[in-house]
Amino acid sequence: xxxxxxxxxxxxxxxxxxxxxxxxxxxxxxxxxxxxxxxxxxxxxxxxxxxxxxxxxxxxxxxxxxxxxxxxxxxxxxxxxxxxxxxxxxxxxxxxxxxxxxxxxxxxxxxxxxxxxxxxxxxxxxxxxxxxxxxxxxxxxxxxxxxxxxxxxxxxxxxxxxxxxxxxxxxxxxxxxxxxxxxxxxxxxxxxxxxxxxxxxxxxxxxxxxxxxxxxxxxxxxxxxxxxxxxxxxxxxxxxxxxxxxxxxxxxx
Numbered sequence: 001x002x003x004x005x006x007x008x009x010x011x012x013x014x015x016x017x018x019x020x021x022x023x024x025x026x027x028x029x030x031x032x033x034x035x036x037x038x039x040x041x042x043x044x045x046x047x048x049x050x051x052x053x054x055x056x057x058x059x060x061x062x063x064x065x066x067x068x069x070x071x072x073x074x075x076x077x078x079x080x081x082x083x084x085x086x087x088x089x090x091x092x093x094x095x096x097x098x099x100x101x102x103x104x105x106x107x108x109x110x111x112x113x114x115x116x117x118x119x120x121x122x123x124x125x126x127x128x129x130x131x132x133x134x135x136x137x138x139x140x141x142x143x144x145x146x147x148x149x150x151x152x153x154x155x156x157x158x159x160x161x162x163x164x165x166x167x168x169x170x171x172x173x174x175x176x177x178x179x180x181x182x183x184x185x186x187x188x189x190x191x192x193x194x195x196x197x198x199x200x201x202x203x204x205x206x207x208x209x210x211x212x213x214x215x216x217x218x219x220x221x222x223x224x225x226x227x228x229x230x231x232x233x234x235x236x237x238x239x240x241x242x243x244x245x246x247x248x249x250x251x252x253x
Contacts, residue, residue: 032062040071048075066095070102077105082113100130108139116143134163138170145177153177168197172204175211184215202232210242 039054055072058065073088089106096102107122123140126133141156157174160167175190191208194201209224225239 029062032058032065032068034058035061036065036068036071039068039075043071043075048079051075052079064095066092066099066102069095070099070105073105073109077109077112080112082109085109086113098129100126100133100136103129104133104136104139107136111139111143116147119143120147132163134160134167134170137163138167138173141170141177142173145173145180150177150180166197168194168201168204171197172201172207175204175207179207179211179214184211187211188215200231202228202235205231206235206239209239213242 035054035058039051039058042048042051042054052072052075055068055075058068059072062068069088069092073085073092076082076085076088086106086109089102089109092102093099093106103122103126107119107126110116110122111119120140120143123136123143126136127140130136137156137160141153141160144150144156145153154174154177157170157177160170161174164170171190171194175187175194178187178190188208188211191204191211194204195208198204205224205228209221209228212218212221212224222243225243228235229239
């Protein structure tokens with residue numbers, strides 16, 4: 001009887017030894033998920049510091065959590081902490097090299113940091129993984145325009161519009177590229193299309209107003225510029241500076 005009891009105790013101890021690491025691992029993974037979920041909730045509320053803190057706690061429990069690196073990178077990008085964001089996206093693309101979204105996010109951060117070549121490389125990679133990632137075309141177009149590759153930029157905006165004909169931002173950006181080429185009327189048409197799709201698009205009104213000023217259509221230009229100010233008063237300094245250059249006056253100062 002005693003021998004049987006001893007064997008039973010040994011078996012229980014053996015089971016405990018083999019299952020405890022599994023239970024501990026399961027507990028760590030659960031904790032990581034819990035912190036990540038709460039981090040996502042903080043980020044949705046705009047509480048970026050709290051989100052970053054929770055993502056960091058989650059990574060302490062699970063240092064290979066792709067979503068935590070990617071989401072913490074997004075929060076850091078939103079805060080303007082570009083180098084830290086790029087570091088997080090570096091880790092994310094290492095963990096999941098087939099994630100178009102992670103490459104796209106790193107491209108945005110590199111673009112904001114002024115690393116245009118790196119941004120284009122990331123947008124290229126994102127599009128190779130997912131050729132229908134509309135915003136990758138749109139943002140690559142912006143970078144190409146900044147680098148002076150206006151035809152390449154227009155080709156990207158064309159593709160973005162082809163994939164999403166209701167993307168007002170792409171029409172506005174294509175208008176900017178066409179303005180660089182000196183095609184005022186074509187640019188104005190693009191701005192008008194952007195405004196039709198989004199009547200509250202202040203920047204499109206501003207851009208169309210400036211293009212109309214350049215074309216000599218001062219009356220309609222003033223109407224556009226005043227509407228841009230109505231929608232976004234923060235544009236006033238830019239608008240007034242351009243209007244003063246022409247000697248015109250706003251009616252709602």
